[in-house]
Amino acid sequence: MRMLRSLSLSLWLLTGPLLAQGTPAATSHTPPTRFGWIEPVMILNDEVQLKAKLDSGAKTSSLDASDIEYFDWNGKRWVRFTITDPVTDTPITLERPRVRDVIIKRHNSKHQRRPVVQLEICLGSYTRKVEINLIDRSEFLYRLLLGRSALDSIALIDPSETLLTTPSCTETTPIIPIVE
Numbered sequence: 001m002r003m004l005r006s007l008s009l010s011l012w013l014l015t016g017p018l019l020a021q022g023t024p025a026a027t028s029h030t031p032p033t034r035f036g037w038i039e040p041v042m043i044l045n046d047e048v049q050l051k052a053k054l055d056s057g058a059k060t061s062s063l064d065a066s067d068i069e070y071f072d073w074n075g076k077r078w079v080r081f082t083i084t085d086p087v088t089d090t091p092i093t094l095e096r097p098r099v100r101d102v103i104i105k106r107h108n109s110k111h112q113r114r115p116v117v118q119l120e121i122c123l124g125s126y127t128r129k130v131e132i133n134l135i136d137r138s139e140f141l142y143r144l145l146l147g148r149s150a151l152d153s154i155a156l157i158d159p160s161e162t163l164l165t166t167p168s169c170t171e172t173t174p175i176i177p178i179v180e
Helices: 002-021
Strands: 033-036 038-043 048-054 061-064 066-073 076-084 091-104 112-123 126-135 144-146 155-158
Touching: 033 038, 061 076, 076 112, 091 126
Parallel strands: 033 155, 048 144, 061 126
Antiparallel strands: 038 048, 038 112, 061 144, 066 076, 076 091, 091 112, 112 126
16 A cells, blocks of 8 residues: 555656646647757748847847837738848848837947847757747857757757757648737
């Protein structure tokens, strides 16, 4: 009896936290994928591939953008912005609906207001619609930063590795929803 009770307690301790989380990774049969701290990411629909820094210390995601301009289209606010294809060094102008603006608090300077757009990206074999704020990141080595909200339930980041995957999404790859 004592052994059975001990076994039951051990099973509960092992599975209880997984059941309590309720995230897709905890409830699905697919474990998160191991990624390095730098990974290639494809911006779908525009077929631009960038190296992204996967940053579990940041909640949100940011993309290097220039010539950021707000405009109205069909009664909705949109954002036009330019990114640079790192392979060809060609500027690419994109237009997306503005999701919202965020205020980013900075330690030693003024707060920044940044537009947020939604981009469909491919990371490894995962397709996700990710909210990304637009800002000049030209002084950074990696023009795309993916934060926790973009990586939740799909990624385990190995800080000792880089470039462990390649974008391999297809038109039939399901979009993995982000759980807030």
